Amino acid sequence: MSRRITNIAAVAFSILLGSGCQQSASLKPQRAASDRASILLFSDVRGALKPCGCSPDLQRGGVDRVAHYVADVRRSAPNALLLHAGNLLVDEDGVLPGAEAQITRRVQALSEALQIMGTGAVTLGAYDVIQGLDWLEKRLPSLGIPVVLTNAEGPRWAQVVRRTLIVNVDGVKVGVMGLVPERGEGITNPLEAARRASLELRAAGVDTIIVLSSLGLRKAKRLLRKGLDIDIFHAAGQDMKALVSDEVESFGKSYLLQSFIQGGQVGRIDLTVGEGSLAYVETTAVAPKRSSYFRYGLYPIGWDLPQHPEVASVMASYDSELKAINLNASSTLPPLADGQAHYVGVETCLECHDETLSYWNHDKHKTAWDTLVRDNKTYDLECVGCHATGYGKPGGSILSDMKNLQTVQCESCHGPGSLHAEDAEAESISRSVPESVCVTCHNPKHSTRFEYELYKSRVLVPGHGKPLE
Ligand code: HEC
Ligand code: HEC
Ligand code: HEC
Ligand code: HEC
Structure with a gap:
């Protein structure tokens, strides 16, 4: 230099x-x-x-x-x-x-x-x-x-x-x-x-x-x-x-x-x-x-x-070393309580909710992980938490074990669904998704233009919160 x-x-x-x-x-x-x-x-x-x-x-x-x-x-x-x-x-x-x-x-x-x-x-x-x-x-x-x-x-x-x-x-x-x-x-x-x-x-x-x-x-x-x-x-x-x-x-x-x-x-x-x-x-x-x-x-x-x-190239070396750095820094998920649901992944939800398929296929949340893949950020602890499902939560995902929970799936909004997927009762899952859930990711630092009603209207489409025509 x-x-x-x-x-x-x-x-x-x-x-x-x-x-x-x-x-x-x-x-x-x-x-x-x-x-x-x-x-x-x-x-x-x-x-x-x-x-x-x-x-x-x-x-x-x-x-x-x-x-x-x-x-x-x-x-x-x-x-x-x-x-x-x-x-x-x-x-x-x-x-x-x-x-x-x-x-x-x-x-x-x-x-x-x-x-x-x-x-x-x-x-x-x-x-x-x-x-x-x-x-x-x-x-x-x-x-x-x-x-x-x-x-x-x-x-x-x-x-x-x-x-x-x-x-x-x-x-x-x-x-x-x-x-x-x-x-x-x-x-x-x-x-x-x-x-x-x-x-x-x-x-x-x-x-x-x-x-x-x-x-x-x-x-x-x-x-x-x-x-x-x-x-x-x-x-x-x-x-x-x-x-x-x-x-x-x-x-x-x-x-x-x-x-x-x-x-x-x-x-x-x-x-x-x-x-x-x-x-x-x-x-x-x-x-x-x-x-x-x-x-x-x-x-x-x-x-x-x-x-x-x-x-x-300094930045690229940093990104490429994150995998080794963060997988070595071993961390574990908080334990699941008795009777608490864990995350099962979108494929399970779609088995019964195929009416949501056309919504899901056009939802930006579906490609949230691809965004990180493109930027070589899938091992960056400052990114993954919001571009994945149940990250760091009991029964969810963690860098060393992402399971099938990459990207922002159904359960990011509706909560973990293993119990609901078993009993298939409306009572076992949360239909409404309050603003407080969205803003765990759509915070002012990352989603500067977030407005709850406006953003919600974008995810409520026929088959998902609106009748299929
Ligand atoms: C085994 C089939 C099955 C699976 C798997 C399943 N569901 Fe359901 N789900 C149902 C049924 C049945 C209902 C009730 C539908 C009704 O009452 O109209 C329902 C209702 C819902 C509701 C509305 C609840 C309400 O109060 O109206 C949501 C939200 C939901 N499911 C999300 C999910 C999510 C997320 C997953 C994946 C984690 C999932 N479901 C997996 C069968 C299933
Ligand atoms: C687990 C984190 C997380 C939660 C919870 C979450 N989102 Fe998102 N959302 C994202 C990410 C990440 C993206 C960007 C995905 C991409 O393109 O890489 C996104 C994108 C969106 C977009 C697309 C914005 C655009 O540019 O078109 C809308 C709309 C949206 N979210 C609405 C919501 C609403 C409404 C809620 C709550 C009901 C919610 N999100 C909850 C992480 C989340
Ligand atoms: C606190 C949660 C959070 C964290 C941490 C986070 N993101 Fe995001 N990211 C979001 C949300 C929410 C959106 C959608 C914002 C919107 O449209 O309002 C988004 C959108 C994006 C987009 C735009 C995608 C598109 O379709 O244009 C890129 C790129 C992105 N994130 C990359 C990253 C990278 C790289 C990191 C780590 C350095 C990161 N994110 C960390 C929540 C987060
Ligand atoms: C970004 C957050 C978000 C994601 C991701 C999401 N949902 Fe929803 N979902 C909502 C909101 C908000 C509603 C409307 C709640 C209300 O009516 O107050 C809703 C409603 C529903 C309903 C009830 C629909 C109706 O018309 O009665 C079902 C079933 C459902 N979602 C299933 C799913 C499934 C399955 C997935 C994954 C493929 C999914 N959701 C992904 C936010 C989300």
Whole structure:
């Protein structure tokens, strides 16, 4: 892997200062190298190398395509600095029980990907911090990427993160901070920490201060309204449902930017350092002659973009190792209680309910497992539970013994049916399927557009909840 951030300019810069050949009393010394820098921002990967793709809203982003975009930008701006804000290693579910080995391997794959991408710095989010220092201490040092977290205090944090970072991008000194919400061991007030750090960074002569924040939009705005001497504030730590704006909002001297989670968008800052404090200039507007300014664009990372081959192969190795990793991590089903029904599979149901056959043959649930086969995800603990029947339930399926319960079958909605298949009584099975059953899978994280009545109407067709014509 090659680090693309050069320090040659920094050397030239200090020589100039040393020889005292400044032309004016300006605080901004003359530069030997350029006064322009490009900075790329993406956010909230949340450990996912690629979003699951369950809903159309989730069919974008992923490190393979972000990497493609970054490589493309670096064709004309070879030293463009890539920064990540928001939750990095895990999402709101943290580490699922039994998935510890998978997550460890996933973090390793993410670290490889970030390195291939030449990521300049990352910060953490609240979900990362909640994992606790014991967990982070095992993972952050091996990331191979500087982790910047400004509002974390104490010797243990100091071992794994740095409070600030100064990166020289084509002669422009960029000061980087990272902020998380004030929660968790050693995490301090973000406003106070940011004020202190910005004084230090200014004293160190940086041209621009960028904050990678994981505070979410509302908290970010509240902080900025209190006044901060920073230039650019990347508000990450947002939810899936957040409506991300490509507008640059100004708060005093600071500018607030956003981007969609999981690399769904990459923001590009083109910075020109001149006199005075930084101004935002729209793409179509004329550039100022002497003053400092930046332009900003937010680029969608659609799945029509090609995948970066090296990153794609990191992801493919991860997927192909999951079988061995997860079959080794032996887990068992909870035991079946006396008189409790177990899952029998759709073929048994169809023996008596052939009226539902035409429904079943056109139901998307029938191909839910094929979806995972196509993506090589049939051994991914973060996928199988919702694309199979009775997963992890008494008398149901588990990776080491899927039985005939692949895909989302009748019993996912009607409940386990062994007793009903024996007695063939209406009373022994549940006809109605309440919303609470659907949302075990159709949750906001995976089914962003779920509406019970609408979705139910799609599964109630002649032969299944409607009379056969
Ligand atoms: C919490 C349950 C859940 C988990 C976990 C889950 N899915 Fe899904 N998946 C769904 C649901 C529900 C849908 C249908 C969403 C809709 O149409 O609203 C879906 C749909 C999909 C689709 C779209 C299929 C199509 O026909 O377009 C893909 C692809 C997919 N999932 C892949 C995955 C992968 C890969 C993973 C693991 C990384 C995963 N899913 C994990 C519940 C889940
Ligand atoms: C041995 C035959 C048989 C098998 C196997 C069978 N059923 Fe039934 N099922 C019936 C009969 C008979 C009824 C009652 C029909 C009626 O009253 O109109 C019924 C009714 C139902 C009802 C409606 C219950 C109600 O309260 O109205 C559902 C839902 C149902 N079955 C689902 C399933 C599912 C799911 C499976 C597979 C796990 C299954 N059945 C397997 C024979 C069977
Ligand atoms: C065990 C998990 C699970 C449960 C429970 C579940 N679903 Fe699904 N559902 C899925 C998955 C997974 C898909 C996507 C399958 C695919 O294409 O890969 C899906 C797809 C759908 C679709 C098709 C969406 C589209 O894009 O056309 C509808 C409609 C739907 N579900 C309705 C429901 C309703 C209504 C309920 C409750 C009555 C329900 N589902 C319960 C997992 C589930
Ligand atoms: C996505 C969830 C879902 C799946 C999968 C599903 N059902 Fe249903 N089923 C429903 C809902 C919802 C109803 C309507 C309940 C009501 O009337 O309130 C229903 C109704 C029924 C009924 C009663 C129909 C009637 O007209 O009286 C039967 C029988 C039945 N389902 C059998 C099956 C069988 C067999 C399968 C598998 C081949 C299956 N269901 C798969 C959700 C599902």
